Amino acid sequence: MSGRAAEAGRCGGRFVLHRFNGAEVYRIASADIWVSVAEGSEGPVTLWFEILADSDGARRCEDTADLGMAPSAEVGIELPDVDVDALVGRELVLPGVRSDDEDSCMSLLYYCEHQPLRDNRITVVSRDGDRFWLRWTAVTEDVNYYDGSKPPTRVEIEGAFLFKRASG
Template sequence: MNQLTITRFNGTEVFPIESAHLFMVRESENLTLWFEIEATEEGAHFNADTSVYPARPSAELGIKLAQFDASKLVGQKFKHPGTSNDDEDACSALFYYYEHQPLRDNLVSILSQSSNIFKICWMARTQDVNFYDGSKPDAKLEINADFMLKSTF
């Protein structure tokens, strides 16, 4: 099932994922494996405080790699700590709900592959999606989706 689950202080929100992609970017000698998802509000389950202003969440994560071989991704786990606070630049680990905010403690597990589709579980945490003042505990994200590998480089 392709879905984004956000566990918040006041309940759980669930969003169908409209698109999920992974692709490789090469900049000089640096390789970054990017994961991107876009969810939709259609068929989503919101909490009471967010249902008035439906969101279309999205997320992106870039993992630096020394080398890349798509045939060896299954079974891999990638960790990305993200930023240590909300004031740091988080351009390689971002979540968008109403505002963009950094993702922390990212763990991406590549579960299986069928042709250019990879079944992936991506877990992370972020500041609460409707309270940006730190007054609420972090929200936990779980993304389970079939990611399409786009042409690389």
């Protein structure tokens, strides 16, 4: 088994793009959580979620099948502080930007291009050591039509995220 395939097996879960023409379903290659603290800051911290889908064995829609892409996403949620032991059961919400003209560096989906993720809802379902099982939903512009001509794509992620220690 390749290194990426082995990691996907350890992560568990799936990354789904519910598009206008069907669902694209991916296994998870990697999924991480970490806390970022601005150096010398006593202010808020940012809880980051990053995920990368595995391009191997993906079920894609007809219009994107030949591209061979796999999505990735990241969301940073500012909080007054983070108690890792109190995350289970929490729902974290980040509405994201209102329009594509706004800066969206705190919530992005990457496919062929990067685009803002909106209405992010991340529920921390359970924990096993440094692995947290999450349900993450969001919406974004279609991943193959960047002109607004297609309905928004619903993003649905469910899987194990590895908590990495604080960076700053």
